[in-house]
Amino acid sequence: MPDANPPSTTARRGPARLRQLRPTPVLVVLACATAPLAGFVYDNRYDLPDVAAVTPWWFATVAFGLVLLAGLTMATRRASVDALALVAGVVVASFYQFGRFSGAASPDVASLVRFAAIVGLVAFAVFRLATVPTARRFVGLLAVMLAVVPLFGYAAWRVSATAQAPPTARPSTAPTPTVDPAAADADVRLDGDGADADAADLASAGVAVAEDVAARPDVYVFVLDERARGDELAGRLGLDTSAFEAELTELGFSVAPVSFAE
Amino acid sequence: MLSLSSLFEMDYVATAPADVSDGLLRYRSLLEGDSQFVRAMRAQGYQHVYAHPGAFDWLGCDPTLADVCIEPRTDSLRLSEVDRTIAEMTPLQLLTSQTLLPYTDPVYVADQARQARTDAPQLVVGHILSPHGPYRYTDSCALRETFVEAAALDADGRKAAYLQDVICTDALTLQAVRSIVLRDPDAVIVVLSDHGSNFEIEGPTQAAWTEAGIVERFGVLDAVRAPGCDLPEERGVLVNLLRRVQACLDGTEPDLLPDRAFTWWEENPLGLEELPDAAARLQHPQR
Numbered sequence A: 001m002p003d004a005n006p007p008s009t010t011a012r013r014g015p016a017r018l019r020q021l022r023p024t025p026v027l028v029v030l031a032c033a034t035a036p037l038a039g040f041v042y043d044n045r046y047d048l049p050d051v052a053a054v055t056p057w058w059f060a061t062v063a064f065g066l067v068l069l070a071g072l073t074m075a076t077r078r079a080s081v082d083a084l085a086l087v088a089g090v091v092v093a094s095f096y097q098f099g100r101f102s103g104a105a106s107p108d109v110a111s112l113v114r115f116a117a118i119v120g121l122v123a124f125a126v127f128r129l130a131t132v133p134t135a136r137r138f139v140g141l142l143a144v145m146l147a148v149v150p151l152f153g154y155a156a157w158r159v160s161a162t163a164q165a166p167p168t169a170r171p172s173t174a175p176t177p178t179v180d181p182a183a184a185d186a187d188v189r190l191d192g193d194g195a196d197a198d199a200a201d202l203a204s205a206g207v208a209v210a211e212d213v214a215a216r217p218d219v220y221v222f223v224l225d226e227r228a229r230g231d232e233l234a235g236r237l238g239l240d241t242s243a244f245e246a247e248l249t250e251l252g253f254s255v256a257p258v259s260f261a262e
Numbered sequence B: 001m002l003s004l005s006s007l008f009e010m011d012y013v014a015t016a017p018a019d020v021s022d023g024l025l026r027y028r029s030l031l032e033g034d035s036q037f038v039r040a041m042r043a044q045g046y047q048h049v050y051a052h053p054g055a056f057d058w059l060g061c062d063p064t065l066a067d068v069c070i071e072p073r074t075d076s077l078r079l080s081e082v083d084r085t086i087a088e089m090t091p092l093q094l095l096t097s098q099t100l101l102p103y104t105d106p107v108y109v110a111d112q113a114r115q116a117r118t119d120a121p122q123l124v125v126g127h128i129l130s131p132h133g134p135y136r137y138t139d140s141c142a143l144r145e146t147f148v149e150a151a152a153l154d155a156d157g158r159k160a161a162y163l164q165d166v167i168c169t170d171a172l173t174l175q176a177v178r179s180i181v182l183r184d185p186d187a188v189i190v191v192l193s194d195h196g197s198n199f200e201i202e203g204p205t206q207a208a209w210t211e212a213g214i215v216e217r218f219g220v221l222d223a224v225r226a227p228g229c230d231l232p233e234e235r236g237v238l239v240n241l242l243r244r245v246q247a248c249l250d251g252t253e254p255d256l257l258p259d260r261a262f263t264w265w266e267e268n269p270l271g272l273e274e275l276p277d278a279a280a281r282l283q284h285p286q287r
Helices: A015-020 A023-043 A051-075 A081-095 A098-102 A109-129 A133-164 A181-186 A200-204 A211-215 A230-235 A242-250 B002-009 B025-032 B036-043 B081-087 B106-115 B155-183 B211-218 B238-250 B278-283
Strands: A188-190 A219-224 B047-051 B068-070 B122-128 B135-137 B143-148 B188-192 B222-225 B262-265 B268-274
Touching (some): A081 A133, A109 A133, A219 B155, A242 B222, B036 B122, B036 B238, B135 B155, B188 B238
Parallel strands (some): A219 B122, B047 B068
Antiparallel strands (some): B135 B143, B188 B222
């Protein structure tokens, strides 16, 4: 691949330099902006409800990368635009690596400064490396691969999973509720501030309640996510919850000591 | 997710990798109310009151499946799970780490359900995220200024934060239960967990799980208050729990499924595999 944007010996700084922006450097920035988000989509394919939720991040990252490339291009005179594209690509791709960098530590401004310094060093190294055409092509190709491979992986999984998926999650024999269709208008939403629910809405909008039903007891189901069994808490984690279980028993509960999830 | 789906569906929803080949989101409607248990209760005239945990994009409250949606509390900017997760990959986490996830607790759910009461009996389902991370309670069971993600803690810190949240969530559960029983002595109350903790190392296939890790992960809280019903102390697998409750309400004998359990890994659901001899291994573990 010939160098599409050789350094000019007569170029000046400023908007005129933008004429040197060709598809290749733009593609490199596009790839570097896409790669981390494509990886995110692939890694979370099993529980990502809507890929579209990622697109605002992608647009913002691409825009940031292109603005950065344009800014670097205008701010320099002799630097190859292809090399500047790699610098811009390193910056936008690194943006999504801060979480890995900060790791278990609580993030603070100091860690951000350290991170920025490392990204700066890497960007400088890539810029220097990009003076070698073969290295520049290799890094550019790598960026494209990092973007394309997870996207293809996601698409292939989507096609394969759709083909293998069972037709329905729920048997069609489930009973139909006797709630009047008009009840859909009566649904009540309680917001987090504890606003009063207009409970009368439900009744007035036609929720069918059989007369003998009113005598049935209320049923409460509280799911405490990831709460371990008492014997495991005591034996493995050193927390005695027998007082909790005893009080539940006093309140009329039957506490099963050795139940298990499916 | 599969555990809760099976609980409310009162059946094993996924017994082979093909059942999860397109991901797990197909089961979310079971949690939101399109399940055998909730449909049967609504068919009997119950008002379905649903409180979702608030932390997951894939799990909310569908007004066609619940008569009343209890929205979680939030004291700050509400970000979607995707936005929050991506932001945490970037320097923006300096800002998002200062915001609280929406949250609920049993006392809040019981209070909100009471406000929505009609003449119909209520089926109140409250999915409380705690003691699952992010950890939210201080030593005095007040809310932390910012919740702490499990990934931000080392092993000892995570264990301590988890146990603190167990203590506080247990206390809030007792507070909610006491107030319900005081107000309504006939109320049927089920307090359970969907799975246990995972401090033992687990792996993407069953072979990579330790025996201790299996028992820790599968052992669940299972407490039922059903006045007038005689429930056995050893109830086995959770999939039969609501079958027992329903039979109790109907005055019939429960039609129980055999005890089974399945291992799977969130990043590799296709590795779903049945756990041999589940009942023996999980009810009477060798220590």
